[in-house]
Amino acid sequence: MSALLEVDGLSKRYRRGGKDFAALDGVSFEIAPGETLALVGPSGSGKSTVARILLRLVVPDAGSIRFNGEELLGLRGGALRARRAKLQMVFQDPLAAFNPRATVAGLIDDPLRIHGIVERAARPRAITALLKRVGLATELAGRRVHEISGGQRQRVAIARALATRPALIVLDEAVSALDVLVRADILSLLAELQRDEGVAYLFISHDLGAVRAIAHRIAIMDGGRIVEQGDAATVIAAPTSATGKALVAATPALPVFPGLPAFKETVS
Amino acid sequence: MTQLLELRGLGVRYKGVAAPALEGVDLDLATGERLAIIGESGSGKSTLARAVAGLLPQTATLQGTIAWPGLDRPASNGRDIGFVFQDPASSLDPVMSVGDQVAEVAHANLDLDWRAARRLAVELLDRVKLPEPAALARAYPHQLSGGQKQRVAIAAAIVARPRLLIADEATSALDTIVQAEIVALIRRLVAEDGMALLFVSHDIALAANLADRIAVFRHGRMVEIATTAELISRPKTDYSRALLAAHLGLDAHAEAST
Numbered sequence: 193m194s195a196l197l198e199v200d201g202l203s204k205r206y207r208r209g210g211k212d213f214a215a216l217d218g219v220s221f222e223i224a225p226g227e228t229l230a231l232v233g234p235s236g237s238g239k240s241t242v243a244r245i246l247l248r249l250v251v252p253d254a255g256s257i258r259f260n261g262e263e264l265l266g267l268r269g270g271a272l273r274a275r276r277a278k279l280q281m282v283f284q285d286p287l288a289a290f291n292p293r294a295t296v297a298g299l300i301d302d303p304l305r306i307h308g309i310v311e312r313a314a315r316p317r318a319i320t321a322l323l324k325r326v327g328l329a330t331e332l333a334g335r336r337v338h339e340i341s342g343g344q345r346q347r348v349a350i351a352r353a354l355a356t357r358p359a360l361i362v363l364d365e366a367v368s369a370l371d372v373l374v375r376a377d378i379l380s381l382l383a384e385l386q387r388d389e390g391v392a393y394l395f396i397s398h399d400l401g402a403v404r405a406i407a408h409r410i411a412i413m414d415g416g417r418i419v420e421q422g423d424a425a426t427v428i429a430a431p432t433s434a435t436g437k438a439l440v441a442a443t444p445a446l447p448v449f450p451g452l453p454a455f456k457e458t459v460s
Numbered sequence: 461m462t463q464l465l466e467l468r469g470l471g472v473r474y475k476g477v478a479a480p481a482l483e484g485v486d487l488d489l490a491t492g493e494r495l496a497i498i499g500e501s502g503s504g505k506s507t508l509a510r511a512v513a514g515l516l517p518q519t520a521t522l523q524g525t526i527a528w529p530g531l532d533r534p535a536s537n538g539r540d541i542g543f544v545f546q547d548p549a550s551s552l553d554p555v556m557s558v559g560d561q562v563a564e565v566a567h568a569n570l571d572l573d574w575r576a577a578r579r580l581a582v583e584l585l586d587r588v589k590l591p592e593p594a595a596l597a598r599a600y601p602h603q604l605s606g607g608q609k610q611r612v613a614i615a616a617a618i619v620a621r622p623r624l625l626i627a628d629e630a631t632s633a634l635d636t637i638v639q640a641e642i643v644a645l646i647r648r649l650v651a652e653d654g655m656a657l658l659f660v661s662h663d664i665a666l667a668a669n670l671a672d673r674i675a676v677f678r679h680g681r682m683v684e685i686a687t688t689a690e691l692i693s694r695p696k697t698d699y700s701r702a703l704l705a706a707h708l709g710l711d712a713h714a715e716a717s718t
Contacts, residue, residue: 235606235635342501371500372662376706398635401708428710442640444665445709452693 194261195222196359196392202255204241204416215241216252217416225359226390230403230424232439233413239396241416243364246394247281248272260359277307280353284365286345290337296323296348297333303355322351327381343374350381354391362394367402379405400443404428412436462530464623464656465489465512469524472507472516481507481520483680491530491623494650494657496667496688498703499677508677509628509660513541530623539569542617542655546629548609552601558612559585559597562619569620584615588645607638611645618649625650626658631666643670665707668692676700 202219205212216238223229231239244250246257248264257264259279267275283289290299300319304310310318320330326347337345346366353361363382367375383406385391397403403410404424411421412435420433431437470485482504489495499505510516512526514537528535535541545551553561562581566572572580578597585593588611601609610630617625627646631639647670650657661667667674668688675685676699684697695701 234637372664372706373500373702376708379708399708400636400710404710405708438637440710442636443710444640444663444669445711446665446692446704446707447668447688449689449693452689 194224195258196225196227196260197223197394198256198258199242199246200256200258202242202245202252202257204245204250204252214416216245216255219255219413219416219418221411221418221421223360223392223394226386226392227409228386228393228395228407230395230397230407230410231413232397232400232403232410233435234398234439237413237435238416239413240364242413243281243362243394243396246279246362248276273307277303277309277356278359279362280356280358280360281362281364282346282349282353282366284369286337286349289349290345292336292338294337295333296328296335296337296340299337299348300351300355303352307356309356318355322355325354325385326351327377341374343370343378346370346374346378347381350378350385354385354389357389358391360392360394362396364396365398366395368397368399375402382406400428400439412439462491463488464491464493464528464530466527466529467512467524468527470508470511470526471523472504472511473521473523474517475519475521480680482511485524485682487675487682487685489624489656489658492654492656493673494659494671496659496661496671496674497677498661498664498667498674500662502679503677504680505660505677506628507680509543509626509658512624512658513537513543513626515543535624536569538565538622539620540622540624542614542620542622542625544610544613544617544625544627544630546632548606548613548633549601551613552609554601557598557600558604558609562597562612562616565616566619580619581615584619585612587649588612588615590615605638606634607641610634610638610642614642614645614649618653618655621653622655624656624658626660628660629662632662639666646670663707664692664703665709676703 200220202216204216205214219242221229231242233239245252259275264275297319300322301315304315304318323330328344328347332340367378370378395407407424410424410427411418412433414435420427420436427436428440431440467485467487470482471480472482473480497505497508537543559578559581562584563577566580567574567577582593582597585597590596590608590611631642634642659667659670671688673687674691676683678699684700691700695704
């Protein structure tokens, strides 16, 4: 299968405190259509810099990003906007990412309008369909973002990302700030959307437990480099890098008590 | 085992909010016991921690009683209770050296002069495993990493040898590896000093690895309390079961990734 996203040799240096410091040092990875790759690492490992470069918020010093076989770096204006419709993003805190005065319907209408996805007359129906798609009641359409819960806001962010029928969604710590029950629901929703629509995810997280629930492959980052990359089950069962081992060891597990039944974990 | 803390019918209301933040909580904490308070946003878990430490806003109204059977005076924050907050960046003073922030708690609560308090602060920075504690004592919070700042906050919380350490989501803002280090540190300090621990967290697995008992809160009420082994293996309420089911560990999720 040919890759949807090919990131090759991405490097970025910053000056901090008068010293040169490598935020990214030769980062390469690929994502196939419909696949979830998780970028996992401790704070400062460079995973969010990768997301910012994909969004073109940060310009790398070296490297290339090919999306559907086409180089993204260097694209501008309408050409970039057309490609970007297929590459969407969901952040950790959607309240901070949204205009607080916007309504739920208005937020979902933005990408439909900007990218000309559907005719003006058909947009209300498209908004209703997207709300249903992410499990939100259509009555929420007129609410403002501060009037809905954190989990509902993250569903709105996902609906907004889905509006342009993207091939790839970058999820940057997208479930990290959610309550545990809400987080489980959002992970289930993401898995369901991937199954139904074949969207690929770049799932950026420091939480290996959440990664385990959603990723096909894992790339572990530390110090601006990918130190280990492989099939999710293999990386978690037998990490080879020091960072991978430390992350696995540090992820809390429910203790098992002798003589008592272990709690049976179930993921819906 | 002697009783350290007795809560009876504890309720808290915040001004301008119709629903109580906490309602009808009866809870005992024994000397040296490690109790985890688990819940989601709005469960009242942080309100409980703040009520015990006397840190509620003045506009909050309190119902019921908070009693310290072994104390013949009201418990005071710093001397009897050490409190560690979620965000060390906002709980530390940005313009005071970290050594002085630890020393100040010792000076205020232990009848030590500043010289002795500063010496003790360096000892504490060493106890929480900060590198080169004598030099680090002169550093300011912005020069430290998030994990290092939380170690300073813990040093300040325990310097006066409190009977109770309250950690309110003290590891939630840290990455997984640093979180595990801070949990290990709290476990060691509590054991060494015989402190009781109130560990407030949304993470049931993290809590289960640290606590003797777990209390589960929801919408301001305590829905279940049991020993850690009982709660993990035989949860009695649907809500506890749901929280356990939502835990994302590294085992038993094979079906989710296919």
